[in-house]
Amino acid sequence: MADNRKPPTMADIARIAGVSLMTVSRAFKPDSLISRETRETVLTTAENIGYVFDSTASNFRSQKSDFVAVTIPAISSPNFADTIGGLADRLASRGLQILLGYTNYHMQDEERLIEQFLRRKPQAIVVTGGRHTERARKLLQNAHMPVIETWDSPSEPIGNYVGFSNAGAVRQMVDHFVAVGYRRIAFIGGDVGRDTRGSDRRMGFVAAMAAHGLDASRLIAAGPPPISALEGAAAMARLLEAYPDTEAVICVSDQSAFGALTECQRRGLTPPTDIGVGGFGNFEIGAVSNPRLTTIDPSSRLIGERTAALILDILDGRPGDNVEIAPALIVRESSR
Amino acid sequence: MADNRKPPTMADIARIAGVSLMTVSRAFKPDSLISRETRETVLTTAENIGYVFDSTASNFRSQKSDFVAVTIPAISSPNFADTIGGLADRLASRGLQILLGYTNYHMQDEERLIEQFLRRKPQAIVVTGGRHTERARKLLQNAHMPVIETWDSPSEPIGNYVGFSNAGAVRQMVDHFVAVGYRRIAFIGGDVGRDTRGSDRRMGFVAAMAAHGLDASRLIAAGPPPISALEGAAAMARLLEAYPDTEAVICVSDQSAFGALTECQRRGLTPPTDIGVGGFGNFEIGAVSNPRLTTIDPSSRLIGERTAALILDILDGRPGDNVEIAPALIVRESSR
């Protein structure tokens, strides 16, 4: 309990416990060769003098950290939070810690984050999406560590990926809408060029409409992503003014879909008969809204878990296979 | 571009650029004593050979990291996400990086996280709430670094705090409800003993009701925190079965309040006349629901910004003052 100037080190423990420094070090590694009682003596001594293990020194000497670096667009999105949760839980069992950063949906910020993270020599790096700045791509390629892209199914992956085609997911929704009879269908999303997953969904919408021989020009850009429920509502208002005969709307997220829904109701339009509404993400809000929202479930948590498994596979020298997640269309009362 | 076995170090740069190792080191510190052109030579060389700065070695030698450790109950809560956002943005300007962990509303998990984080020798540690395990308190007290508790106004702070009285915030809501005429008021929260901020709000409810001479026995525990909208709806159903004459309900969060609201509407009760509903947190959902939710705005982002400022004050040797945040009551259409 003595409060000296310097915090105690393993050398102090060694001296007090009457063993060598190396023995102290071994006492802190769970699977190392050391007798039960020696370990107990060491750990007790450590506890007594208030020793705190120095991860920095450990990482430095062994030339590898116990970090896995992860970048996501926004902390506050429930989807990405679920992914992080699955990832963190699975990695924790191996003593790996998440180093989390968010990009604000800016590739430039992502590049900066990646650069910062690489300085820590993480065991692996996980990024969201398959599009990055030129420099970021180069950094990742030269990083000499597992690189996992998530939430997308990139045509030219840097390393591995765990994700799905955002365009394909929206196609499912369009197919459903067309099948139940909607024809004049619109799309509400964020501004193009920032949120690449949102852009992909928009492109998927256009392609799917074209495949059905339908007009795909009803596109509303609601501002920089992520677009909120309020922005979704405002976009819905603009949509109905521009195209009053719109029969259905597909939104880039459940958040915005919920906003669009409330705007419809404010105007006396009752889903699903007056208008069909679809979202994306399977957020809780879509399950409690009235009517509940038709949506796409991207299996956010599963993405995280599979990413963790993939990382562990690669680190253990097993082959790391890309994972194609199959997003599920969930039909609820907001569409026929 | 040569892809040797070992990644290049400062020594390699020094050799190639024809300067000493120490000069290379200085070239990477922004405010160090080095001529403009020497620095440029060094940095260019570094870029050419694909050098990546080793933060671990740097932190190790200088015996201080550029981390600030932060624990929050859950990643997915918009409130904590905003706090993290404010904190991270302000700290980034000083090159400090957030080391984030979540406790799942478990003090035990928090203790484990704190122990893990302290091994990294962060510059400061930020925890959510003012209640911790005995051991966690001790660890923090002995940590020899700034310790900030947030989202609470602890009676016995470990170090400093940036927060508010959760009980006091709820008192404002009760006062408002009573002032506009509600009397038989209930409270919906999570199970007691886990989420201490939620428990504090519940206690604040009971105390405030007592102060008005009103009965405070209508307390519904809706499960382990955080309680979702669906759980809020279920709790509302139970509440109305147990106490059909309830005039108003205060919920521990906007999420649960929104669920409660939908359950009321499902039963044909129209706020604010048939029943009053209040939430907590000023989430977006309360601003887009119909009717919009009366709530408390805890200034989540401000908490993060003030926490960052407090940390920088202390690190710079300035006096660090505790910050009392004043949560604002926002009256909307869900209450009279």
Add this chain to the structure above:
DNA sequence: GGGGCTCCTGTTAACGGTATCATCGGGGCT
């Protein structure tokens, strides 16, 4: 009795930066 195990412990040398102090050239001042 000796060779070859296994199990445990110790010795030594790093890992890649930075703190610290020394050195050196040149300009301004007395």
Add this chain to the structure above:
DNA sequence: AGCCCCGATGATACCGTTAACAGGAGCCCC
């Protein structure tokens, strides 16, 4: 001229842990 100061650079030691290797004790088996 002599002195000091200042900006720029270099030499060296060292941060706390672990990799790698070297024993030594005890045991089994031929």
